[in-house]
Amino acid sequence: MPYVASVAITGVALLLVVLASTRWHLLLDSWALWPAVFLASAALIGEIRPLYVSKGDAPAEAISTSTPFVLALVSLGGIGPALVTQVLASLVDDLRNRRGLQKTAFNTGQYTLSVLAARATYAGLTGLPFFGGPVGVDITHLFPLLAGGVVMVVVNRLLVAVVVSIASSERLTTIIGHEAAFFAATQLVLLSIGGVAANVAASGIAFLALLCAPAVAVYLTTAAGIRHAHQASHDALTGLGNRSLLHQRLRTATARAQAAHREGPGLVLLDLDHFKDVNDTLGHIVGDDLLREVAQRLVSVLGDDTHANRLGGDEFAVVVDGDLVATQTLAHDLLASLEKPIRIGDVELLVRASAGVAIGPEHGTDADELLKNADIALYHAKVERDRISTYSARFDVNTVERLRLLNDLRVAIEQDALGVVYQPQLDLTNGRIVAVEALIRWEHPVHGHVPPDRFIPLAENSGLIAALTAHVLETALGSLAAWRAAGHDLRMSVNVSARHLSDLALPRQVHEALTRHDVPATALVLEVTETALLSDPIRARVVLTALRRLGVAIAVDDYGTGHASLSYLKKLEVDELKVDRSYVSDMGRDEHDFIIVRSTVALARDLGLRVVAEGIEDASTVVALRGLGCDVGQGYHLGRPTSADGIAQLLALPPHDPSREPAPVPELPTVPDGATTPPSGGTPVSATDPSVGV
Ligand code: C2E
Ligand code: MG
Ligand code: MG
Numbered sequence: 001m002p003y004v005a006s007v008a009i010t011g012v013a014l015l016l017v018v019l020a021s022t023r024w025h026l027l028l029d030s031w032a033l034w035p036a037v038f039l040a041s042a043a044l045i046g047e048i049r050p051l052y053v054s055k056g057d058a059p060a061e062a063i064s065t066s067t068p069f070v071l072a073l074v075s076l077g078g079i080g081p082a083l084v085t086q087v088l089a090s091l092v093d094d095l096r097n098r099r100g101l102q103k104t105a106f107n108t109g110q111y112t113l114s115v116l117a118a119r120a121t122y123a124g125l126t127g128l129p130f131f132g133g134p135v136g137v138d139i140t141h142l143f144p145l146l147a148g149g150v151v152m153v154v155v156n157r158l159l160v161a162v163v164v165s166i167a168s169s170e171r172l173t174t175i176i177g178h179e180a181a182f183f184a185a186t187q188l189v190l191l192s193i194g195g196v197a198a199n200v201a202a203s204g205i206a207f208l209a210l211l212c213a214p215a216v217a218v219y220l221t222t223a224a225g226i227r228h229a230h231q232a233s234h235d236a237l238t239g240l241g242n243r244s245l246l247h248q249r250l251r252t253a254t255a256r257a258q259a260a261h262r263e264g265p266g267l268v269l270l271d272l273d274h275f276k277d278v279n280d281t282l283g284h285i286v287g288d289d290l291l292r293e294v295a296q297r298l299v300s301v302l303g304d305d306t307h308a309n310r311l312g313g314d315e316f317a318v319v320v321d322g323d324l325v326a327t328q329t330l331a332h333d334l335l336a337s338l339e340k341p342i343r344i345g346d347v348e349l350l351v352r353a354s355a356g357v358a359i360g361p362e363h364g365t366d367a368d369e370l371l372k373n374a375d376i377a378l379y380h381a382k383v384e385r386d387r388i389s390t391y392s393a394r395f396d397v398n399t400v401e402r403l404r405l406l407n408d409l410r411v412a413i414e415q416d417a418l419g420v421v422y423q424p425q426l427d428l429t430n431g432r433i434v435a436v437e438a439l440i441r442w443e444h445p446v447h448g449h450v451p452p453d454r455f456i457p458l459a460e461n462s463g464l465i466a467a468l469t470a471h472v473l474e475t476a477l478g479s480l481a482a483w484r485a486a487g488h489d490l491r492m493s494v495n496v497s498a499r500h501l502s503d504l505a506l507p508r509q510v511h512e513a514l515t516r517h518d519v520p521a522t523a524l525v526l527e528v529t530e531t532a533l534l535s536d537p538i539r540a541r542v543v544l545t546a547l548r549r550l551g552v553a554i555a556v557d558d559y560g561t562g563h564a565s566l567s568y569l570k571k572l573e574v575d576e577l578k579v580d581r582s583y584v585s586d587m588g589r590d591e592h593d594f595i596i597v598r599s600t601v602a603l604a605r606d607l608g609l610r611v612v613a614e615g616i617e618d619a620s621t622v623v624a625l626r627g628l629g630c631d632v633g634q635g636y637h638l639g640r641p642t643s644a645d646g647i648a649q650l651l652a653l654p655p656h657d658p659s660r661e662p663a664p665v666p667e668l669p670t671v672p673d674g675a676t677t678p679p680s681g682g683t684p685v686s687a688t689d690p691s692v693g694v
Contacts, residue, residue, distance in 0.1 A: 003166060004106045007159055011109020014116060015087060022080025026133025035201035036077040036134070038208050040085040042197075043069035047089035048096070051222055063186055064093070065219065068194030070115065071149040075137050076201050079119040079130065086111045110159045118152035136202030142195055149191040174259050237288055238295035240316070241309040249307065249319045250367035254360055256321065266320035266327025266359045269374040270298070270334055271382065273352040274411075275314035282347065289344045294351060297337040306330075317374075324359045324390070331355040331388045354381040357390040372400065379403030383410055383462050406458045408444060413467045418442055420475040422647045424639040424663070425493070425612060425632050428625055431655035434632060435491035435525065435612075438476035439641050440468065460497050469496055470509070477517040477524070479644040484519065488651045493525040493555060498532030502539040507546035514550075521551030525576060529557050533572060541572060548573060555612070560596060577604045581615020581635070588620045601628045622659040639663040 027033060046065035066089045073082035090111045094104040123130045125144035137145055158176070165172045193215060200207045233245040241249065253265035272294065279287035291314065298308045298316060309317045318334065320327040335355055341348040356378025364370035373391040376399075381389035383406045395403075412418050422436040442450045459465040473494050480492040500506050514521050526547065533540050533556070544554055555576035560583055579600055587594040597613070604611045613625050616635030625633060638658050639650065646666035653664060 001163070001166060003162060004102065007113070008102075008105035008109040011112040012105065015083065015108065015112045018079055018083055018112075018116070021131055022078065023131065023133065024080060027077055027081055030134045032076050032134035032136075032201070034205045035208055036073060036081055038205050039069045039072050039076065039197065039201065040081065040088075042066075042212075043073070043085045043089050044092060047093050049219075050093075051219070051226060063190075064089070065190065067149075067153070067187065067190045068192075068197055071118065071145065071152065071191060071194035072137075072198035072201060074115065074118050074122055074148055074152075075135050075141060075145050075198050078133050079116070082119065083112060083115050086115050106163075110156060113159065114152045114156040117155045118148035120148075121151040122148035137195070137198035138202075142199065145198055146191055146195050149187075149194055153187045153191070171260070174256075235310040235312075238292055238310050240295050240299070241307055243309070243311050246309040246311065246317050246319065247367050247371075249309070250370060253319050253321050254366060254370075257360060258365075263323040263362075264321060264327075264360055265370075266322055266324065266330070266357065267370045267374045268318045268320065268327060268331045268334060269311075269356045269358075269371075269378045270316045270318075270331075270353050271355075271378055272314035273354060273382070278349065282344075286344050286347065290342060290349060290351070293342045293344070294338060297342075298334055301330075301333045301337045317371075324357075324362075327357050327359055328388065328390065331357050335387055354378060354386070355388045356381055357388060359390075363391045375400050376403060379407055382407045383464065385410075385463075402458055405444075405447075405450070405455060406462055406464065409442070409455055409459060409468075410464055412442060412444075413464065413471060416471070418468070418471055420472055420479075421641040421643060422476075422479065423634060423641040424647065424650060425491075425634045426638045426658055426663075428613075428622055428630060428633045428658065431658050433488075433490060433639075433647075433651060433655075435493055436647055437493040437527070437634065437641075438472055438479075438495070440472050456497070460499060465497050465499055466503070469494075469500060470513075473510070473513050477513055477519050479647070480523060481517040481519050482644070483648060483651060484523070486648065486651070489523075490651075491523050491525050491553070492519075493527050495527045495557065496532075498529070498535045501528060501532055501543050502536045504539070504543060506543055507550060510547060510552060511550055514552075522553070525553045525555050527555045527557040527578065530559065530561070537572075544572060544574070548575075558614075560600065574609065576610040576612060578612045578614050578634075579630075584613045584621060584625075584635070585615040585617050588618070588624055594624070597625075597630075598628050601625075601630050605629060616658075619659050619661070626659065633658070637662050640665075642666055 027036060043066035046067075046069060049065065051063045051065055066086070070082055070086045070089070073085055077085075087108055090107045091104065094107055099107070119130060122128070122141075122144050123132070125147060126135075126141055128135060135141070161172055161175045164175050197208065197211060200211050233242060233248075234240065235242045250265065250267065257264035275287070275290075278290055291310070294314075295308065295310065295316070298318070302308060302318065306318060306320060309319075311317055318330065320330050322330075335353055338351045338353055341350050343349075356374045356376065358364060358370045358374035358377060360370055363373045376395050377389045377391040379400060380395050380403060381387060383403060419441040420438050421441050422438055424433045425435040425437065426432065427434045440452050440456075442452075442455060444450050456465075456468075459468050476492050476494050480490075483490065496506075510524070510526075511521075514524065528540075548554060553575040554573070555578055556574050557578050558580040559577050560580045577600070579597055583593045583596050583600075587597050601611050601613075610632065611630050612632040612634055613621075613630050614634050616622060616625070616633045616637050618637050621635075622633060622637065642650075649666040650664065656664065
């Protein structure tokens with residue numbers, strides 16, 4: 001930036017001129033030499049031990065405590081010594097913070113110009129020569145010296161504010177406005193200490209040393225107060241800003257962007273994948289070390305003015321004072337910083353993370369809205385396995401809670417933690433189990449049992465449904481193969497979603513699964529809903545035909561709740577019709593329901609379809625259905641969903657007459673929490689359907 005270069009060049013040139021023009025012997029031969037050395041040392045120490053002061057909403061800022069001592073030197077040592085001290089202090093600070101050459105040169109120029117301005121003001125108001133030697137500060141010099149101090153601070157801040165204004169295209173007056181009150185408060189205290197020091201120095205170094213005690217006391221109390229304020233706004237584990245500081249940072253950045261009428265601020269939310277596993281398997285100490293290392297890696301890609309925050313757990317956030325492209329680029333950099341494995345003790349850990357991005361004002365005009373939308377984007381990224389996702393209004397169908405649930409579901413699928421239960425279907429005439437329906441079960445580690453009606457629609461809206469169906473099909477065929485090996489010939493019904501019917505790869509996958517388990521295709525029924533059949537009818541037809549060619553039967557599930565006419569379904573060549581339980585369970589009491597069931601059964605039989613009545617809850621319904629000629633039934637009265645072992649037990653019993661008595665409840669080996677382990681891995685599922693209790 002030409003501005004930075006011109007400040008640096010002018011400042012450094014003037015510094016050289018002053019160094020050459022200073023008559024050093026004036027100080028070296030004078031009484032003021034040792035007090036000046038004392039003040040210069042104090043200034044250097046002050047630079048190394050800055051105070052970190054929070055100003056209102058903004059992040060804490062380092063305030064150099066060298067200012068009062070440099071000011072005292074402006075009168076006591078003359079321009080040369082004051083300038084050398086200030087430039088040395090600034091160089092020490094730049095070196096400690098490993099600032100680049102350009103920044104260091106700018107700082108040198110900026111401090112030179114401010115100290116020169118201070119001396120010029122002081123000399124002008126007192127009538128002393130600019131290059132004059134040491135002068136003690138009495139009461140007549142006190143005001144000019146303080147005025148010099150104010151000029152020094154103002155010039156200094158102004159030079160910096162211009163850089164900020166150019167970089168952020170914010171108006172200079174706005175930036176100065178932000179800072180004026182804060183600097184007036186902190187700098188006036190420091191400048192008055194400078195005035196006192198300059199006055200006391202004339203009485204000798206011993207008095208100056210006496211001034212140290214109260215100065216150090218003030219420093220320590222201020223530092224302790226600041227430390228407390230820091231603790232309240234920072235995360236103890238990583239030292240990063242906490243949630244409340246993130247809110248402040250977002251508010252400040254939003255106000256800035258709005259004042260400058262530009263896009264921004266950006267917000268990147270970042271969450272580690274599978275962090276819980278690290279904690280669970282390697283312990284919290286390793287988990288904490290990992291979080292600290294992650295924090296350091298994130299900080300390493302941030303510039304001086306951008307800060308990382310930890311929102312608790314394994315979630316981090318960064319506010320970006322820039323547009324969407326800058327925010328997305330930073331999100332990439334942040335994730336890239338985690339790519340190299342992290343070594344903790346003897347273990348090397350590979351950390352993966354996902355990021356959600358939101359940008360103001362498009363995705364939110366205040367901190368809360370930006371956070372909410374970045375959170376939605378983050379969970380979208382997790383669920384869809386994109387590493388970075390930028391918020392879009394179309395994600396809004398999913399609230400954060402739903403997305404979190406979906407992410408937990410993805411983890412459950414990956415960890416093979418979903419269970420499958422089976423509900424028997426009985427031949428209503430003789431009570432024999434002729435089929436079972438596989439139903440998915442999910443015991444959430446925190447929320448407990450989550451009903452399929454809650455998570456299946458979510459899975460359908462994301463890419464997860466494919467993995468979910470594959471899991472159920474695999475488990476169900478495994479169980480079926482075991483029952484068949486024990487001599488039981490029965491069918492297995494598996495629910496498939498609308499999405500699968502447009503998936504031309506489904507028939508091949510089904511065929512492979514059948515072959516793997518050595519189960520004949522005729523033993524498998526795939527249940528689809530009417531709405532699924534209607535949503536993409538042309539593809540559905542292709543997929544269904546291919547499946548039927550394999551020998552797999554197709555059932556229309558929940559029949560009567562959609563809008564498909566039976567004749568249309570017939571054209572699609574389905575094999576089975578499952579009359580929805582909303583008609584069946586009430587057919588004994590509601591004449592209207594009874595008529596619907598009667599006509600459906602009659603029509604289906606005419607079309608040559610097998611009819612399964614769902615939701616049979618009592619013996620009288622069995623009698624009624626038998627009278628209508630319905631072949632097969634399913635419902636709590638005939639058997640609740642149960643584990644594979646439960647089905648094996650039921651299969652071993654002699655058939656019972658369902659029109660007389662309810663189905664026997666299998667006696668299952670239970671583990672202490674009342675759950676049984678399903679046959680092929682997965683989480684324990686209740687002995688009988690947990691959603692309805694027994
Ligand atoms: P569905 O396919 O119609 O499954 C039958 C549902 O009715 C099951 O609920 C079952 O527990 C319940 N049920 C059975 N008999 C009775 C009864 O006599 N009375 C009453 N009130 N309910 C009865 P569940 O397991 O909660 O499943 C709900 C729905 O979730 C299923 O309806 C199905 O659409 C879907 N679903 C379940 N598992 C899967 C799966 O693996 N894949 C897909 N895509 N969907 C599934
Ligand atoms: Mg079903
Ligand atoms: Mg159904």
